[in-house]
Amino acid sequence: MSLIQRPELNTANFHGMVARSPQMMRLFLQLGRAANSNINVLLRGESGTGKDLAAQAIHAAGARAGCPFRAVNCASFGSELLASELFGHVKGAFTGAIRSRDGLMLQADHGTLFLDEVAEIPLDVQGRLLRVLQDRRFFPVGGSREVSVDLRIISATNSSLRELVSSRRFREDLMYRLRVVVVRLPALRERVGDLELLTWTLIDKLNRMGGRQVHTLSQETWRAMQAYPWPGNIRELDNVLQSAFVLGEGETLSLDELTPELRGEGPEVFSGACAALPEPADLAMLERQQLVKVWQEQGGRRVPMAQALGVSRSTLYRKLKAHGLI
Ligand SMILES: Nc1ncnc2c1ncn2[C@@H]1O[C@H](COP(=O)(O)OP(=O)(O)OP(=O)(O)O)[C@@H](O)[C@H]1O
Ligand SMILES: [Mg+2]
Structure with missing residues (x-):
């Protein structure tokens, strides 16, 4: 069977984001316009669609490019730690605060602060963040002296902030401050x-x-890749290729080097009353499928996902990372 070689492809590159689809050409235009303004941008998109990369691209293409870019994943901290991460703290503010520390707000002064997984910000931190967006001032945790900052905020989520507002899990006033412009990253x-x-x-x-x-x-490799819906988008594509590079050999990428999901092998290994005990690799695959399913059911929101799976938020975060889903 004939093999597929690298074709000549026209490529656009927007500060590290490569694409050729009409959807992405429109997106690059939007990102360029957003970069030229100073307004806060909310990036929407499924996991692995390039929200992190887009945030960095907006920063790199705008007037703040020479100033710092700082990012925080709001899902990976509890309320107290996130506040300290963002606003910094003074010595003795809480147990373990043995010295004062600048937060990301101050570190990103004159530049851009990227709030990833913004839907996961606890309500009390939302109130403090709103104040910074309104007044450009904040108190470090435990501090009595206000600090002024000049920041552009880019945030990202794959949940609907509107839905969270209607279920009172996200402040409406904060939502309007963050989503002055909404840019949606298309799925792969x-x-x-x-x-x-x-x-x-x-x-x-x-x-x-x-x-x-x-x-x-091989033709069948490419057919399987085209038929697959790529729920983890570009990150998943990267992981699949990395794993094929490690596990396979030779100049041709063959179908058996792709992950079981791509080869159309689901959890059938468990079907039938006398199913054999699963191999560790099958367990890993089932865990991944369960994560993707709960992800889709809960719109990617970490707290309900962790509850549905009966694990802590940090365990969920670790598992999502291990499976290349974040
Ligand atoms: N247009 C692109 N060109 C090249 N690489 C890309 C592009 N978009 C994304 N990637 C790569 O895909 C991976 C996932 O991208 P990124 O981390 O920006 O996604 P994300 O939307 O932030 O994901 P998550 O929701 O899980 O945080 C990264 O390795 C990134 O470099
Ligand atoms: Mg991200």
């Missing part, structure tokens, strides 16, 4: 032509690392 499966471009871009990157050199795809 919606982006015509980008799967091909990104596959070869990522293969080039892996080839440059000096190990296995891949120059062709």
Whole structure:
């Protein structure tokens, strides 16, 4: 069967984001316009669609490019730690605060602060954040002296802030401050032509690392990749290719080197009354499928996801990371 070689592809590159689909060309225009203004931008999009990269691109393309860019994942801290991370703290503010520390707000002064997973900010921190957006001033945790900052805020979420507002889990006033402009990153499966471009871009990157050199795809590999919905988007594509590079060999990427989901192998291993005990690899696959399912059911919101799975938020975060879903 004939093999697929790297095609010649016209590529646009917006500060590290590569694409060729019409959807992404429109997005690059929007990002460029957003970058030229100073307004707060909310990035919406499924996991792995490039929200982090887009936030960095807006910063890099705008007038604040020479100033700091700082990012925080709001889902990975409890309320007290997140407040300290953002606003800093003074010595003795809480147990363990043995010295004063500047928060990300101050570190990003004159630059950009990226609030990733913004929907997960606890309500009390939301109130403090609103004040910074309104008055550009805040008190460090435990401090009595106010600090002024000049910041642009970019935030990202894959949940609907409106829905969270209606269930009173997100402040409406804060939502309006954050989503002055909303930019939606399309899912990989919606982006015509980008799967091909990104596959070869990522293969080039892996080839440059000096190990296995891949120059062709088998027809069935490419068919399976095209048929797959890529719920983890570009990050998942990257993980699938990395794993194929490590586990396989030779110049051609073959179907059996792809992950079970891509080969259309689901949890059937468990069907039938006499199913054998699962292998560890099958367990990992089932865990991943369960994570994706709960993700879809809960719209990617960490707290209800952790509750549905019966694990702590930090365990959930660790598992999502381990499976390449964040
Ligand atoms: N347009 C692109 N071109 C090249 N690489 C990309 C592009 N978009 C995303 N990536 C890569 O895909 C991976 C996931 O991107 P990123 O972390 O920005 O996604 P995300 O939307 O922030 O994901 P999450 O919701 O899980 O935080 C990263 O390795 C990033 O470099
Ligand atoms: Mg991200």
